[in-house]
Amino acid sequence: MNRKRKINLVKGMKDILPDEQNYWNLIKQKVDKIAYNYGFSRIDTPLVEFTDLFKRTVGEDTDIINKEMYSFITKGGDKLSLRPENTASIVRSYIEHGMLNLSQPVKLYYFGQQFRHDNPQKGRYRQFWQFGFETLGDNDPIIDAQLIAVSYFILKELGLDIEIQINNIGDEESRKNYLKILKQYYNNKKNSLCDICKKRLNKNTLRLLDCKNIKCQELVEDAPQTLDYLNEESRDNFMMVLEYLDELEIVYNLNTKIVRGLDYYNKTIWEIIEKDKGGKLLALGGGGRYDDLVSLLGGREEVSAAGFAIGVERVIISLHKNKIEIPKIKKPDIYVAQLGLEARKEALKLFEYLRKENFRVIENMSKKGLRDQLDIANRKGVKYTLILGQKEINNKTILVRDMESGVQEILDINKIKKEINKRLSKSVTRSVIKKVKKKKKIVKKKTKKTKK
Numbered sequence: 410m411n412r413k414r415k416i417n418l419v420k421g422m423k424d425i426l427p428d429e430q431n432y433w434n435l436i437k438q439k440v441d442k443i444a445y446n447y448g449f450s451r452i453d454t455p456l457v458e459f460t461d462l463f464k465r466t467v468g469e470d471t472d473i474i475n476k477e478m479y480s481f482i483t484k485g486g487d488k489l490s491l492r493p494e495n496t497a498s499i500v501r502s503y504i505e506h507g508m509l510n511l512s513q514p515v516k517l518y519y520f521g522q523q524f525r526h527d528n529p530q531k532g533r534y535r536q537f538w539q540f541g542f543e544t545l546g547d548n549d550p551i552i553d554a555q556l557i558a559v560s561y562f563i564l565k566e567l568g569l570d571i572e573i574q575i576n577n578i579g580d581e582e583s584r585k586n587y588l589k590i591l592k593q594y595y596n597n598k599k600n601s602l603c604d605i606c607k608k609r610l611n612k613n614t615l616r617l618l619d620c621k622n623i624k625c626q627e628l629v630e631d632a633p634q635t636l637d638y639l640n641e642e643s644r645d646n647f648m649m650v651l652e653y654l655d656e657l658e659i660v661y662n663l664n665t666k667i668v669r670g671l672d673y674y675n676k677t678i679w680e681i682i683e684k685d686k687g688g689k690l691l692a693l694g695g696g697g698r699y700d701d702l703v704s705l706l707g708g709r710e711e712v713s714a715a716g717f718a719i720g721v722e723r724v725i726i727s728l729h730k731n732k733i734e735i736p737k738i739k740k741p742d743i744y745v746a747q748l749g750l751e752a753r754k755e756a757l758k759l760f761e762y763l764r765k766e767n768f769r770v771i772e773n774m775s776k777k778g779l780r781d782q783l784d785i786a787n788r789k790g791v792k793y794t795l796i797l798g799q800k801e802i803n804n805k806t807i808l809v810r811d812m813e814s815g816v817q818e819i820l821d822i823n824k825i826k827k828e829i830n831k832r833l834s835k836s837v838t839r840s841v842i843k844k845v846k847k848k849k850k851i852v853k854k855k856t857k858k859t860k861k
């Protein structure tokens with residue numbers, strides 16, 4: 410075996426490099442903030458669950474279960490899978506931890522990795538991140554509307570131009586009636602269907618509406634629509650969801666072709682798509698009501714639920730694509746530089762002192778030359794470099810270098826906190842004045858132009 414052979418990243422996986430982390434932090438902050446306001450508590454479930462959990466919930470005849478699961482048998486003989494999505498685990502956890510006995514609804518959110526052995530391409534990975542919100546124990550249509558609102562506002566507030574596509578696949582009774590009609594429609598056109606749809610016709614008829622094959626898509630155009638077969642209860646429920654969305658001025662498109670790729674949904678379902686500006690549009694997220702999942706996993710009959718998940722990598726791709734600027738991480742204020750062994754020991758302590766006093770301070774203690782350290786300080790954009798050498802240690806002083814002007818001052822080391830604070834607040838005032846002057850210049854220029 411060649412021990413020095415290069416080992417590459419596993420296909421479909423992705424490194425999240427330091428440069429990208431501010432995008433991730435921004436999304437996490439936005440998700441945490443909106444979760445707090447809407448009363449959702451964070452939950453983290455394991456990456457690994459019993460394979461049966463997903464088979465019974467996501468559905469035996471779905472792409473996820475048929476083709477995309479990372480499943481394995483442990484040495485102890487357990488059949489386990491890496492989670493392809495998070496909703497089933499949340500429902501398992503809700504039942505297992507007796508959350509049925511808490512005041513309802515229980516509102517949970519997550520931010521974590523999922524695994525699907527899909528064909529990798531832009532926006533499609535084998536390990537990817539989702540954040541999601543789930544509300545369990547309430548069937549009021551306001552819950553559906555609020556979940557849609559949360560999914561919409563998070564992406565809107567990140568600056569993305571998005572579209573909500575919404576459909577309703579009815580309750581059990583409505584769906585039964587609809588599926589009967591849909592099957593009849595497709596049975597008459599069986600020969601024109603693609604091979605996959607031929608197989609799905611009797612097992613999972615709804616998914617025929619979702620097929621990407623051109624011939625099948627042509628058939629979808631004239632297929633009966635779910636909304637025409639809703640019973641009164643499902644119809645009233647859906648009308649309320651839409652009314653609440655109107656109140657919130659959330660623009661949605663009714664799209665009777667969306668069915669979602671997972672089996673557990675009923676009534677309201679929705680997808681969040683990038684707004685069409687040409688090019689391939691990414692589906693950023695999706696969700697819906699899943700009133701039967703809790704009882705399917707052994708919980709109480711009457712616990713209805715709804716939720717959604719959004720793919721984080723896709724959101725970041727969309728932010729880049731739309732050139733949306735995101736807040737930069739604040740630059741450090743101070744750099745601690747040192748020269749010689751004794752100074753380095755003192756600098757270690759000084760750095761810790763400043764860090765604990767909440768200064769934005771950085772260091773590179775392994776560097777020995779002052780030139781190197783000043784170069785780093787410059788690159789990082791710090792305002793002041795504090796320099797400690799043998800002479801400063803002997804005199805209990807410290808050299809402070811203003812990185813903009815290059816002016817250096819010798820200060821009493823015991824007064825360092827006060828002295829730095831004084832300089833930092835002056836430099837804040839300086840930068841505010843600079844900004845105001847810049848703005849005034851722009852206004853002047855504009856008024857000159859309009860006078861002309």
Ligand code: HAM
Binds near residue numbers: 533535537718
């Ligand atoms: P999903 O539609 O399968 O729903 O996934 C939601 C989002 O995850 C997708 O819209 C997409 O942005 C992202 N996603 C899915 N697969 C990949 C992939 N291979 N690579 C990158 N991103 C991907 C669910 O997972 C449901 N659990 C949503 C839900 C929550 N329904 C109710 N509650």
